[in-house]
Amino acid sequence: xxxxxxxxxxxxxxxxxxxxxCTYQTSGFNGLFWYQQHAGEAPTFLSYNVLDGLEEKGRxxxxxxxxxxxxxxxxxxxxMKDSASYLCAVSGHNAGNNRKLIWGLGTSLAVNP
Amino acid sequence: ETGVTQSPTHLIKTxxxxxxxxxxxxxxxxxxxxxQQALGQGPQFIFQYYRxxxxxxxxxxxxxxxxxxxxxxxxxxxxxxxxxxxxxxLCASSLGLASExxxxxxxxxxxxx
Numbered sequence: 382x383x384x385x386x387x388x389x390x391x392x393x394x395x396x397x398x399x400x401x402x403c404t405y406q407t408s409g410f411n412g413l414f415w416y417q418q419h420a421g422e423a424p425t426f427l428s429y430n431v432l433d434g435l436e437e438k439g440r441x442x443x444x445x446x447x448x449x450x451x452x453x454x455x456x457x458x459x460x461m462k463d464s465a466s467y468l469c470a471v472s473g474h475n476a477g478n479n480r481k482l483i484w485g486l487g488t489s490l491a492v493n494p
Numbered sequence: 495e496t497g498v499t500q501s502p503t504h505l506i507k508t509x510x511x512x513x514x515x516x517x518x519x520x521x522x523x524x525x526x527x528x529x530q531q532a533l534g535q536g537p538q539f540i541f542q543y544y545r546x547x548x549x550x551x552x553x554x555x556x557x558x559x560x561x562x563x564x565x566x567x568x569x570x571x572x573x574x575x576x577x578x579x580x581x582x583x584l585c586a587s588s589l590g591l592a593s594e595x596x597x598x599x600x601x602x603x604x605x606x607x
Binding site for chain 2 (some may be wrong): 414422423424425426429468470481482483484485486487
């Protein structure tokens, strides 16, 4: 089956660093996404990894290991506005061999002062 | 650049009714995906449209139907509404099937009583 696992909740302190992990098992692999979703709002794109390694974008970095079916999102210099749900999504294939995004349930991050 | 828009923003219906949700894709995007997101859950893929044709469908019953227009805007129709259909319905557009990054609209929050 196709499955994505990420922690349900995490808590961190303003100014600190937090790592949100994601493991996946999918049919086919065309890349892994991280999205940020604030309460009551739509998800917004953060990063896309298709090759192994680390992609850095400002305070946010995303890492991928395809052989391990593993990714993490690293948030540095945490700010209060980073309190949100972080969604891991993998582009795989459905039964008809069409590409589809498979979503995790999201990790709710609370940043405390 | 025009972002993804959805209408209405909020909607209240009763069981058994029918609803139509609308989405205008981001300028230049020809692919639209629809998702259902229940409270505290990740988005669940409903279906995707590419150049007016359905290109993949998730595990939703036939009472969930859709279409895409020549200008790439899209509609999601849900017949015989059930209480469990209460959710945030998200539309996401992307630049063709080979482009993985999806950009989300603000969503339509549907409440079925």
